[in-house]
Amino acid sequence: MADDLQSSAIVWFRDDLRLADHPALTAGARATTLTCLYILDEDPAARALGSASRWWLANALRALDADLRTLGQRLVLRRGKARDVVCSVAREVQATQVYWNRRYDAAGMATDDAIAAALKALGVRGGSFPGNCLIEPGRLVTKDGGPLRVFTPFWNRVQSLGAPRLPMPPPKELPPPRDIRSETLEDWKLEPTAPDWAGGLRATWTPGEKAARDRLADFLDDIHDYADARDRPGKPATSRLSPHLRFGEIAPVAVFHAARFAADHGAPSRDIEKFLSELGWREFSYHLLHHYPALATENLQKRFDAFPWLNDDAALKTWQRGKTGYPIVDAGMRELWHTGWMHNRVRMVVASFLVKHLLIDWRRGEQWFWDTLVDADPANNAASWQWVAGSGADAAPFFRIFNPILQGEKFDPAGSYVRRWVPEIAALPDRFIHKPWLASPRELAAAGIALGKTYPKPIVDHDVARKRALEAFAAIRT
Numbered sequence: 151m152a153d154d155l156q157s158s159a160i161v162w163f164r165d166d167l168r169l170a171d172h173p174a175l176t177a178g179a180r181a182t183t184l185t186c187l188y189i190l191d192e193d194p195a196a197r198a199l200g201s202a203s204r205w206w207l208a209n210a211l212r213a214l215d216a217d218l219r220t221l222g223q224r225l226v227l228r229r230g231k232a233r234d235v236v237c238s239v240a241r242e243v244q245a246t247q248v249y250w251n252r253r254y255d256a257a258g259m260a261t262d263d264a265i266a267a268a269l270k271a272l273g274v275r276g277g278s279f280p281g282n283c284l285i286e287p288g289r290l291v292t293k294d295g296g297p298l299r300v301f302t303p304f305w306n307r308v309q310s311l312g313a314p315r316l317p318m319p320p321p322k323e324l325p326p327p328r329d330i331r332s333e334t335l336e337d338w339k340l341e342p343t344a345p346d347w348a349g350g351l352r353a354t355w356t357p358g359e360k361a362a363r364d365r366l367a368d369f370l371d372d373i374h375d376y377a378d379a380r381d382r383p384g385k386p387a388t389s390r391l392s393p394h395l396r397f398g399e400i401a402p403v404a405v406f407h408a409a410r411f412a413a414d415h416g417a418p419s420r421d422i423e424k425f426l427s428e429l430g431w432r433e434f435s436y437h438l439l440h441h442y443p444a445l446a447t448e449n450l451q452k453r454f455d456a457f458p459w460l461n462d463d464a465a466l467k468t469w470q471r472g473k474t475g476y477p478i479v480d481a482g483m484r485e486l487w488h489t490g491w492m493h494n495r496v497r498m499v500v501a502s503f504l505v506k507h508l509l510i511d512w513r514r515g516e517q518w519f520w521d522t523l524v525d526a527d528p529a530n531n532a533a534s535w536q537w538v539a540g541s542g543a544d545a546a547p548f549f550r551i552f553n554p555i556l557q558g559e560k561f562d563p564a565g566s567y568v569r570r571w572v573p574e575i576a577a578l579p580d581r582f583i584h585k586p587w588l589a590s591p592r593e594l595a596a597a598g599i600a601l602g603k604t605y606p607k608p609i610v611d612h613d614v615a616r617k618r619a620l621e622a623f624a625a626i627r628t
């Protein structure tokens with residue numbers, strides 16, 4: 151491009167910490183010099199990352215910097231209010247253009263609009279690209295121009311548009327960097343030190359684009375039985391791509407086309423279609439976030455504003471620590487604490503337990519997940535919590551209350567998941583593993599359990615809690 155011949159571009163990385171299928175980087179690759187920038191946004195309007203996400207981010211940035219260096223580039227790190235930082239870096243490198251891939255949270259979009267205007271005033275071209283969804287959030291609307299609120303018609307419409315565009319390859323070469331100051335990851339203190347609680351995260355995850363690609367390939371090589379086994383927390387049946395997708399280490403279009411390729415080469419289509427529909431739920435969450443910017447803070451169904459939450463702090467803490475006395479709930483909460491991730495089925499069970507058995511506002515659960523999940527996602531987390539609480543679009547009705555005992559028995563029948571995460575009850579026979587309080591004193595003693603001492607008694611009785619939840623719901627039922 152003639153006008154790019156003597157150009158100084160900035161590519162601003164955000165939720166897209168990758169080189170492949172990065173439209174903004176592809177555009178920046180045509181400039182004469184290039185500044186690859188990541189900003190730790192300290193704008194109070196932006197939601198601060200949770201602790202587990204900060205750990206992931208540090209490692210993802212390290213991996214991205216290493217990948218950029220193989221192309222003679224490097225990542226420039228700056229901290230501050232994003233609007234100020236972008237403009238000051240643009241001045242430092244005498245930028246002619248600044249490129250980024252779009253994001254869809256309200257605060258992020260407001261920042262991007264303000265930056266685009268400020269750059270224009272500086273005479274710098276700003277360019278934004280779609281890159282983090284299969285379909286641009288907001289593109290699909292009802293006949294009246296309103297949001298689609300039900301998943302199945304949404305996903306049918308997405309599919310009727312045909313396959314998304316093919317992923318772009320990573321650039322083979324990049325323009326040289328400008329010599330400007332970068333902060334260091336050590337300056338940012340994203341990783342915990344005193345205490346260093348991230349041992350479980352390090353043992354479980356490898357952040358970065360290469361790890362994301364490898365994980366996808368391994369998963370698709372062995373996808374058989376995903377459609378059924380994905381609900382079994384004791385089986386490693388799901389892709390575990392969620393933190394990689396959250397931080398954009400792999401693009402959804404790359405995942406989509408790799409899955410379709412696998413189906414064309416012998417992978418069972420039932421499993422592939424189910425997997426793609428899960429990606430569809432991610433799209434749906436972003437679509438909801440676009441239409442409801444306050445998704446993480448406001449009930450989509452306004453009648454829930456009057457819900458009589460109990461919000462008992464002690465009960466919240468018991469749930470957070472995995473000490474409710476319901477093994478499947480406790481196993482999930484401990485998996486989360488230890489690894490920064492929790493199996494989807496168990497996320498539904500623990501969320502339902504918090505909201506319905508303990509009558510704690512879903513926003514407090516959302517906040518805990520935001521802090522502890524490595525995949526804490528502005529769209530998926532909020533949409534899923536509202537789905538479980540019954541306050542969302544296309545939500546599970548509030549009166550459908552998961553029974554944590556039956557959920558455990560159905561989806562973890564041999565108790566392997568519970569035994570892994572709640573070792574103090576591991577020696578119980580299968581028939582009591584999801585309801586230790588029904589074991590006789592002799593059986594408990596044989597398993598080395600002193601109920602109420604080595605493992606808690608249930609924090610609430612299921613039937614009593616269920617009745618209480620239905621009464622609370624009756625107060626807002628219209």
Ligand code: FAD
Pocket residue numbers: 380388389390391392393395396425428429430431432433435492493494495497498501519523525526527528530531532534535538
């Ligand atoms: P796979 O089954 O392999 O699915 C592939 C991808 O599809 C996932 O990586 C994810 O990007 C997407 N996906 C799968 N299930 C869902 C779903 N139900 N909703 C939206 N997208 C989905 N997911 C997050 O990525 N971040 C969150 O913060 C988050 N919070 C959640 C909170 C609650 C209360 C619940 C019930 C679910 C939440 N989910 C969240 C959705 C889901 O649990 C995870 O995406 C999934 O467990 C990730 O595991 P996986 O990558 O192995 O999934």
